[in-house]
Amino acid sequence: MGHTLFGALGLFSLNILLYCGHAQGVPRPVLTVSPSWTSPGDSVTLTCSVEPPSAGWRFFWYKAVPDMSSTNNYYTFELLAGGTTGTEQDSYILHGQTHTAGYKCRAERGDPVFYTQYSDVKFVWSGGVNPAASLTVSPHRLQHFSTESLSLICEGNSAEWRVKKADEDGFVLPCSYWGEMTGSTCNTDTRASSGVYWCESETQSSNAANITIHNPEEAASSSVFLVPLVVGLVSGVLLIILLLLFLRRYRKSEASSLSRSQRTNQSPATDHMINQGETQDGHYASLLHGDSCLYEAIGGSEEPEHGAVNPVCSSHSC
Template identity: 25%
Template sequence: MYQYIFSITPDKPRAKLTAGSTTIPVGGSVTLSCSVEPSAGWKYRWFRKTSGSFVEFSTNKEENGDITVIQGGMYMCMGMREKTDFYSDSSDEVTVQINCKFNHFNYFVTIAFLNITCTGTKTTNITCFNDDSVHLGTVSNKVFVTRQPNRPQIFSDETITLTCEVQGGETTEWTCEWKRTSTVIHKTNGKEWTFIVSESSSGDYMCQCRKRDDWFSSTQWSEAFRLSVSSKPKAQLNSNSREIPAGGSVTLTCTVTSSSSGWKYFWYKERDSSEPLTGEEADFPSNGQMNVSEEGLYWCRGGRGEPAYYTDYSDRISITKNVTVSSSASSSFPAMFVVGPFVGIVLIILLLLLWRYRLSKDLSCLRSLQSDSSSQRAAATNHGANETENHYRSLLHDEVVKYAKRRERPHPEKSCLYVNVMPGINSST
């Protein structure tokens, strides 16, 4: 390192230093121009003041008096003719400032420094040092919050992931902290935070990150991200009919609130298994619809995400079959109205004929009994009139009695209606 003492003599030309701007923006630079008038053919040497003395830091090898600087400080230049080893007088000093934004106890401020070096670009971290290589701070990257899954509506008990995105810091390892409604509620050893939400999780979320290997460098707090959590939904089940027509089917439709999306539907029927119906057991024309051709109780629910999140079950719907009478059977109804009365009349006539037959048979049995009774009374009277023929009549009476016993009479319960016939008494009907 060389130090130079400059003096001005009347016979030497003087270099002139101009700056396009005396303030370097964060991540930017300014151009300094050095010239010696009125002659040409000069090359230029550049000096920057460090620790109280000017130190040469660059030399233009070509006849170009422009240089770009990114450091704040005091600059000076001079011209030289390389072949003759002749130097002009040095220029006046020009002070260049730099705006550096850094974090000081979680407050971000912008200050103009002189002897400051800031490295980086506008889209990455801008780190500022002073001339003694003391780290002053890091310009904040822009940060914002994203959410996965990014659905229009989130429900209680769903799992979500919030990410603190740091522009330009995709490959940097970060530790981040999160706050909701101005209160720090969580810290993560990374940019992502995964958790199960509830209705109380609703609110405005903000995040801020720091490098893992540099606790003094941090981003700004992100803008607020609104999270709204609704209560757990219940599936709705509808049917175009509750009765299955002969040889047909009905269509069931399962839905979840219209403002939500990404649902897959699961169908159930009252049976021994509690597992949802499969494509082999039912007809699913589209997601959320099922054609039913068997009667029974049906219900459904929705599910989405990984791991799967399920809604509450829908109400159950009872589906029945519509039993109708065939056309051939219905066409016989008019004929039955004609044949029915005719058959009834015929049955009545047959009953009357049967009754008359039974009545005539009973009268015939009654007459036979009356005739037998009269013969017995006559035989008893003749036996008392002729005493001389007692022996003969006694024999005859015995034969009559034997004949009467041998005669086969019908059983009363099967063919005849009997009446009491007393000897010597006339029965009248």
């Protein structure tokens, strides 16, 4: 009995090692979607990359279908239309994307056929409202605190819904990991975190909402840091304004002092020139007045005879 159990355990371990060694030698392609957020009717390009790149691959494209019967919220995957034989190109274009959906890819080549692993699931998020399936967030906003309750309500043409969330690392989790699903509504508790939320049924997927959930302590510490920063910036601006006003006033005062100094230096010379001019004008006026007395004729304005002068007037008495 002991030998049998030991042999079974050894065989099981060997199978695990063989499987792991085989898995490690099989490449896993990387799927990218562009754009990741769409409006209804947009075209989306799926690109499947195998490393190291080489020729001869054929690529297969799959769409994720929610498995509502699974308690673990799994997906099944079905080949996209026209993809049963694969494509030689490493890209696939989806025309008229209308709703949120997940996709994956795989590649094969050779004879006998060698398959890669499946890629991770990548989602294309739809920002437009789908009448057949819609998500409503209550309170109706995308910024929330972790201490407040949050309800995610699914509406549309389905009797059974579930709410999913994809976090920043791409992990997809159902409502039961952060809240409680009651009918078509997911009510969250304090375990809710930032991510992309959406509703899905077996046949429909809703619009997606990119919700950010803040920690109150982090918000408070951010505000404590922000207030001194704003006060410092305002104080710096006021100081610069005061300095500019001071410099302007100082320059005006300096210009006024320079103007008064120039006027003071010019005044004595100006007064001297004025006095000199007045003296010369007076002397000239005196000469003219004396000449008129000297040549004043006797008996009026007629010119005097030779040698006759007015006995009353002389050149010194006028």
